[in-house]
Each structure stands twice: as C-alpha cells, then as structure tokens.
Amino acid sequence: KAGVTQTPRYLIKTRGQQVTLSCSPISGHRSVSWYQQTPGQGLQFLFEYFSETQRNKGNFPGRFSGRQFSNSRSEMNVSTLELGDSALYLCASSASGTGNQPQHFGDGTRLSIL
Amino acid sequence: AQSVTQLGSHVSVSEGALVLLRCNYSSSVPPYLFWYVQYPNQGLQLLLKYTSAATLVKGINGFEAEFKKSETSFHLTKPSAHMSDAAEYFCAVSDRGTGGFKTIFGAGTRLFVKA
Numbered sequence: 001k002a003g004v005t006q007t008p009r010y011l012i013k014t015r016g017q018q019v020t021l022s023c024s025p026i027s028g029h030r031s032v033s034w035y036q037q038t039p040g041q042g043l044q045f046l047f048e049y050f051s052e053t054q055r056n057k058g059n060f061p062g063r064f065s066g067r068q069f070s071n072s073r074s075e076m077n078v079s080t081l082e083l084g085d086s087a088l089y090l091c092a093s094s095a096s097g098t099g100n101q102p103q104h105f106g107d108g109t110r111l112s113i114l
Numbered sequence: 115a116q117s118v119t120q121l122g123s124h125v126s127v128s129e130g131a132l133v134l135l136r137c138n139y140s141s142s143v144p145p146y147l148f149w150y151v152q153y154p155n156q157g158l159q160l161l162l163k164y165t166s167a168a169t170l171v172k173g174i175n176g177f178e179a180e181f182k183k184s185e186t187s188f189h190l191t192k193p194s195a196h197m198s199d200a201a202e203y204f205c206a207v208s209d210r211g212t213g214g215f216k217t218i219f220g221a222g223t224r225l226f227v228k229a
Contacts, residue, residue: 105157
C-alpha cells in the first residue's frame with residue numbers, strides 16, 4: 001500500500017505570495033490532518049478534514065485554509081505569506097480519524113519564505 | 115483540552131545503554147496515547163500506541179511504553195540503544211475537539227546515541 005504522498009517536497013516563496021500544498025492519503029483513508037512544524041513551536045495542528053468537511057481547526061489565522069476532495073486528497077493554501085510561515089508542513093491520514101487510530105504521515109513540504 | 119509534556123528536549127545515551135524518554139499527559143478520562151519517531155527530513159512514524167487494552171505496550175524496533183494512570187505517565191523505554199535510534203521522539207494524545215479527534219503532540223525529545 002502506498003503511503004501518504006506530499007507534493008512538492010520543497011518550495012521557496014517570497015513574502016506576500018500564496019502557496020498551495022498537496023496531500024494524497026493512504027488509499028481508503030478518509031481523514032486528513034495538517035500540521036505545521038517549526039523549531040520554536042514544534043508540531044502545531046492546523047486542521048482536519050473528513051469526507052470533504054473540516055471537522056477540527058487549530059489556532060491559525062484565516063490565511064491558512066484547506067479543502068478535501070471526493071477522493072480524499074487534500075490541499076492546503078496559505079495566502080499573503082509571511083516570513084514566519086517558513087516551516088515543514090506535514091500531512092497525516094487515518095482511516096476514520098477516531099481517537100484510537102494512529103496517524104500516518106507524509107514526508108512533508110518544506111516551505112521557505114524569502 | 116488535553117496536553118502532553120515531554121521532560122527533556124535532549125537526551126544522550128551510550129550505545130547499548132537503556133533509553134528512557136519521559137512523557138506525562140493531562141486527561142480527565144482514559145486517553146489514547148502514542149509515541150512517534152521522526153528521522154531527519156522525514157515525517158513521523160508510529161512507534162506504538164496505548165488504547166486501554168494493556169498497560170505495557172510493545173512497539174517497533176524494540177521500544178515499549180508503560181501506561182501509569184496514577185502518575186499520568188507514558189514513558190518510552192528501550193533496553194539497549196542502537197546508533198540507528200538517534201532521532202526525535204514525540205509523545206502524543208488524542209483530544210476530542212468540537213467535530214472529532216485531533217492529535218496533540220509534545221514538544222519532542224531529541225535522542226543522541228554515543229558510540
């Protein structure tokens with residue numbers, strides 16, 4: 001079974017631009033979560049989608065948004081990029097997102113803002 | 115809301131020595147707890163999970179963790195460290211949000227293994 005795939009792996013943008021990151025979950029998984037990882041803040045939860053609906057949201061500004069498609073693939077969008085948005089963005093999937101199910105992570109997209 | 119505290123941002127052990135990574139959680143109900151490992155430039159991999167079936171949980175690569183409700187702890191151990199165990203380790207708890215569960219991660223502990 002293929003794992004979680006995130007594209008692109010690396011991305012360089014400048015302040016004010018916008019970016020879209022993509023995540024393909026494990027086949028059959030319907031829950032997709034996004035996390036931001038930085039040296040200073042660690043792993044922070046962005047949001048979770050299940051069957052195309054956002055079920056949970058972390059404490060991030062509205063510049064961070066996402067969506068999920070009918071095939072469970074998910075995209076995350078960040079608008080008006082700031083220097084502080086430089087981070088590793090991780091996507092994780094699970095079969096149904098219930099509490100006892102572990103998350104399966106992709107290798108992340110490393111976003112650098114110049 | 116649930117939270118997880120990992121004691122020690124860095125732990126250094128010699129090859130062959132015991133590995134002990136500490137994790138305490140805050141929860142008023144029996145939690146779902148996990149340990150993940152992250153190698154450089156990679157995502158997180160599940161080491162083991164506790165879902166109330168047994169207090170001693172065995173995971174991959176020789177790791178295990180013991181759930182102690184009285185201490186609200188879920189420490190990760192390995193009897194004998196190997197160089198390949200050098201990585202960052204995250205303790206995590208499932209937290210029920212308004213719409214479903216979300217995973218709350220600890221700050222992580224970076225394990226160094228000396229030859």
